Amino acid sequence: MQATVRKLSINMKGKKGVIILGSARGDGNTRKIVNMIRANHKNLHFINLCEKKIGYFDYEFRNQDDDFIPLMSEILEYEVLIFATPVYWYSMSGILKNFFDRITDLLEIRKDLGRRLNGKTMMSISCGSNAEILDSFSIPFSETAKYLKMNYWGHTHTWINAGKIPVEVELQLEKFLIKLR
Template sequence: MNQKGVIIQGSSRSDGNTNKIAAFIKEKTAFDIVDLKSKNISSFDYDFKNQGDDFIPLMNEIVNSYDIIIFATPIYWYSMSGIMKNFFDRITDCLKIEKEIGRKLRGKTMGMISCGSDSELKKGFEMPFVESAKYLGMPYLGNFHTWMENEIISESLKKELNIFIEKNIKTVYTKV
């Protein structure tokens, strides 16, 4: 049985480079894309006064509809984007007050796609994803780093990305 996946896109522009990569993966896998830029998701609040925003409905949809969650983030100042970090911070809501959602995250597979302008991914970039997956009880399928030259995906990058999709992503979603 095929598992259904979603790409959580964390760019500060909806149709930028990260979206080009997300769209490429979508074409090969039929995964859906969630564009965090189009959502109203506030930063983490210890008093949980932000419960009326889009985060909880979005998380409910994610945990009830998908088995594979791929985070696609641009690299901004050597880190994941602020939009993506806000999303991760808000997962704390699912451990403190919306515990049913937190429980449903367990066992889902996480992966990560980074998109920078530099071909080199600096050491340590992947760590928050690996450790968060571990903490949340989510198997981690790995990371693929992408970068853009003149806003287009080079043919060699497409080839490498295809290999990652076949080896890391498709082997997960055809399991079960």
């Protein structure tokens, strides 16, 4: 069945939003989901984490001169942060988890930036190989948002079937985005 083209709407209450892709490939399944969302929300800025050089968290902050701090400065220009990640071994991707680990830098050596996360909004989207997703998947997002005193606007799970976004997923995404109003 051909998916009906629907106008998805994100009401960010006038806030600027950014969608942050955490896939190990820039043109994979999660990117398809991101592309569909962006096609309907042209003002949504896009960041592809796999194009950035972001080292692992280091207690001595030896990676502080990599792309992370400049990238965070860019992200902090936005009020709504939407993380889109594939499901890799029941969890967010390693690339995205690494990004989350590095937020620790903002609590230690760049508190000026860390404080600016306070009051921003987080959302999360997963993309797996099928409809199954464990309830635990979204916990790192919701708890991180809580810890950072961010608002959490929820999680939705998607998947790709034979290279296409199933109608069911499209409807689900639409509902998820409408919920933001």
